[in-house]
Amino acid sequence: MARGSTPKKVEGPRGVVWKMTVDVGVDPATGRRRQKKLTAPTRRELEVQAAKILADVSRGTYLEPEKKTLAEYLTEWLAMHGKSNLDPSTLRRYEGAIHQHIIPLIGSIPLAKLQPLHIQEMLAKDLAGGRRDNKKSRDRALSASTVLYHYHVLHKALNQAMKWRLITYNPADLVEPPRKTKTEKAVLNETEVAALLDGIRETYLYMPVFLIIYTGAREGEILALRWSDVDWDQNILHLRRSLYQRTPGQPLFKEPKNKKARAVDVSPVVMAELKKHRTEQRKQRLAFGPGYADLDLICCLQDGNPINPPTLSSVFRTKARRLGLPVTLHGLRHTHASLLLKAGVPAKVVSERLGHSQISITMDLYSHVMPGMQKDAVKKLDDLLAGKA
Template identity: 40%
Template sequence: MTFSEYLDYWLDNHSKSNTAPRTHENYHYMITQHIKPILGHIKISKLQSSHLQEYYAQKLSGGKLDGNGLSAQSVKHHHRLISKALKDAMRWEFIIRNVAAVITPPKTKKVEMQTWDNEQVKAFLEAAKSSPYFPIYFTAINTGMRRGEVLGVRWQDIDFDNKVIYVRQSLQEVKKVGLTFKEPKSGKSRSITVTPTFTKEMKKVYKQQLENKLLFGQAYHDLDLVFAQKNGKPIQPTEMARNYLMVVESCGLPYIRFHDLRHTHATLLLQQGVHPKVVSERLGHSTIGITMDTYTHV
């Protein structure tokens, strides 16, 4: 069996049923576009550590379609995928050893995190007030939830009396499938306490949604989503991303990604003296160590 044939087998018999659709899609892309063209012809039993080391060096120097090299982080993802696939091959007795286990992947540089300060957050929210996505931006900044988590939150997930929002599902976009819902990244739900200002803002959203339901009648797609299109269907992340960029440019702030609103939330909390354990739980990190490592600059 060639490495290419094995990777096809692994994708069909393991990845498809054991990973999230978006993750499987990413694995499929890495394997078909990068790994198979270079390593696919080698018999899996003849694959050597030196083959992988040469592959990583090649990708770092010119792995992109335009001839430029891939980042060390991207090559690290390739290494993790290859190592995982070979570990499973050992388990299924296709091979007797995992040649990726003895290789050290490329060292990645820690990129300085981009966040806004309190005044910049106020300026952004002020500029975003006329945007139909304002409640989404407001939620991301005030809860530290990931984009998919914000877009996946339902009315049943908000406890107005106790001012708590529960993160139980996440919206994701998958090619050939479209928008789907999955478990949060950590695989388990979490709760986030919110302010009276936040619940007041959500009640405005609820009132507007009731008007939309009356307007659309039977044509309204009621998925219980807090943030939805006027007809109740899920928000298109790409549409929102365009609007987000437009708002940031309109107020002259340094550009940060939508995901950096999550980092901004955590940074502001830590600067105010909130205990890292509390911040870790709000963000849904599996350990406080991840939070401490991510926000060492604070």
């Protein structure tokens, strides 16, 4: 049971003070009892201070105050937790949020003294002018979505601090984060899809773009796809991994997002394109000679090496703009989903093709497509009840 010594009145160079020692439990590292010395100008203040500490010890919520700053903690958290629990691309984004936004604004505050108001003020400053990654746009306002991401990173880090018993509560829980602004995704219609494919048919963009449009897979999943992942008998593509590449020449194949492989059915049209592409790729391989990198990749450079994802995205965006189609490579994934939903394909099926962990994610992302589907549903119900079906 937690207890303390008898308060003692002590004469000092600055006058009378009251002192006592309280038992604050066992040190888990050494197994020895820990004690804390308290000092206050009056006996009453000393007893109040001691009572609070003893109550916290009894409840198991007492933490020894530390001088560690938020910046020091976040740096340790990234090294100890982030590198072993986050994939490289996510870790890079976390590092950017922490080192470019969170630490410059509130990093000097001691972790134990971090308050909700500190975090609220940080979010407000980010919204007003928190851009740090580009000299031309420095100090411009950040979007609510970006600031919300910074909040989630900090919240996650502080949750871990609670588990490590460095803080007694998460101050981010008491903060009002910005609301994410919903924007309609830029997608292509059927005519625009045809124009896009015609415009890039003779470039290395064609096959990865074609496969994203027809499967809804992520860019990294398509760039990691191997010929051995193709089931030629069942018309199925097995998405078992994803390509991450921070710098050219350093490919990293990892598990797909959500760490779940999935199988995607494709049409005879897709299978025909794959067979045609395989024939052309074999010709390129023979022409290139012994220096060809045999990685079994469906989408690759002329020498067989992986395509750098950021480079592909950049080249595609430039080409699409020249064709008068303001869509990103990731927007083709949205195009796939939107076209299927408009065609009446159940949202559950679309969600499975996209590899979403929950159908609610699909419903939230593509809610703008739903109004038209609602009208179709009402008409079908009327026809059914009227005996027209």
